[in-house]
Amino acid sequence: MKPRRVDDRQDYYYWEAKKKGYRSRAAFKLLQINGKFGIIKKGYSVLDLGASPGGWSQVAVKLGAEVVAVDINPMPPIEGVTFIRGDITKKETLEKIKEVRSEFDVVISDAAPKITGKWSMDHFISIELARAAFNIAKEVLKPGGNFVVKIFQGEETGKFQRELKPYFRFKKFHSPQASRKRSAETYFIGKGFGGRWRPKRMKSDQD
Numbered sequence: 001m002k003p004r005r006v007d008d009r010q011d012y013y014y015w016e017a018k019k020k021g022y023r024s025r026a027a028f029k030l031l032q033i034n035g036k037f038g039i040i041k042k043g044y045s046v047l048d049l050g051a052s053p054g055g056w057s058q059v060a061v062k063l064g065a066e067v068v069a070v071d072i073n074p075m076p077p078i079e080g081v082t083f084i085r086g087d088i089t090k091k092e093t094l095e096k097i098k099e100v101r102s103e104f105d106v107v108i109s110d111a112a113p114k115i116t117g118k119w120s121m122d123h124f125i126s127i128e129l130a131r132a133a134f135n136i137a138k139e140v141l142k143p144g145g146n147f148v149v150k151i152f153q154g155e156e157t158g159k160f161q162r163e164l165k166p167y168f169r170f171k172k173f174h175s176p177q178a179s180r181k182r183s184a185e186t187y188f189i190g191k192g193f194g195g196r197w198r199p200k201r202m203k204s205d206q207d
């Protein structure tokens with residue numbers, strides 16, 4: 001059954017996740033993003049940041065990827081996923097990731113702070129986490145690789161977008177249908193990573 005009203009979506013995806021064996025309704029956000037933008041393909045290596053309880057990792061494995069997942073909180077094991085417990089804002093977490101694998105085709109981050117309800121504080125913390133995810137991506141993403149990161153929208157969105165844009169051939173903000181209608185969350189989608197040291201002239205220079 002399809003959701004009848006926007007307000008039904010939350011329950012719809014919750015029950016769909018239960019039915020299909022996903023650990024979170026967030027799994028559908030990645031499925032929808034991937035359906036639209038083709039981020040993950042069979043045989044890709046994927047780094048999943050802020051991964052617990054594991055819905056996105058389950059989706060990536062199902063799509064045929066090898067997954068390294070990181071979260072500050074524990075995550076029950078998933079076949080095909082190497083889990084690292086760590087804080088993505090800490091340098092030692094990057095070192096731990098590199099010990100497992102030094103390069104990835106895709107970096108995805110659904111990392112989010114515990115919501116305080118104070119819109120601008122939640123926004124600033126989410127930008128901080130997204131920046132931490134991008135700093136990791138710059139170190140481990142293969143040239144040509146893909147990047148997806150969640151933010152809660154707010155006054156820093158434009159600045160953050162300007163920081164990321166030059167690094168990708170294709171870039172866009174997108175909110176999948178599975179995101180709650182009233183939520184401030186959106187995802188930056190970057191495809192065709194241009195390398196850690198951005199080439200002097202990328203197509204984006206003319207955008």
Ligand SMILES: C[S@@+](CC[C@H](N)C(=O)[O-])C[C@H]1O[C@@H](n2cnc3c(N)ncnc32)[C@H](O)[C@@H]1O
Pocket residue numbers: 023024026027049050051052053054055056057070071072073086087088089110111112113129
């Ligand atoms: C919305 S949940 C991710 C849901 C996941 N994508 C899924 O499909 O199951 C956000 C996650 O970000 C994690 N997180 C928040 N701050 C973090 C940090 N500094 N380092 C690593 N993980 C963090 C939280 O522990 C939480 O598990």
